[in-house]
Amino acid sequence: MPFVCCKYRILDAIILAVFVSLYFVNCENNNIKTDPNILAKVGDRLIGKDDFTTRYKDFRRRTGAPDNGQARRSILKNIIAEELLILEARRRGFEDDALGRHELEKIKTQELLNAYHASSLAIVRQPGN
Secondary structure: OHHHHHHHHHHHHHHHHHHHHHHHHHHHOOOOOOOOOEEEEEOOEEEEHHHHHHHHHHHHHHHOOOOOHHHHHHHHHHHHHHHHHHHHHHHOOHHHOHHHHHHHHHHHHHHHHHHHHHHHHHHHOOOOO
């Protein structure tokens, strides 16, 4: 499985490069207003504290993982990696591809099912039910 290990190292290097480039772009460009609620920007997509908090709470709820810096960094890295993959897929025109549209519909359906499941669990777990 050396390929899997190498794949994650490459992904980590890409994410690090994005963070570094975002840092320097923000430092060099005085026209960009810094908003303390924005954690990262990938393309035109802003990743805010609310996005991160929602994903992180869901992760902890599903896994029971303890709250620590490593878990937080990992979740933020995952969000950025997903946005980079989406950006690259759009750049390559996968949205215009029939298979790409089918996969996008599957993802949207799964997200709706996940949201329904989470809301159903919240209703069941309410006191008195």
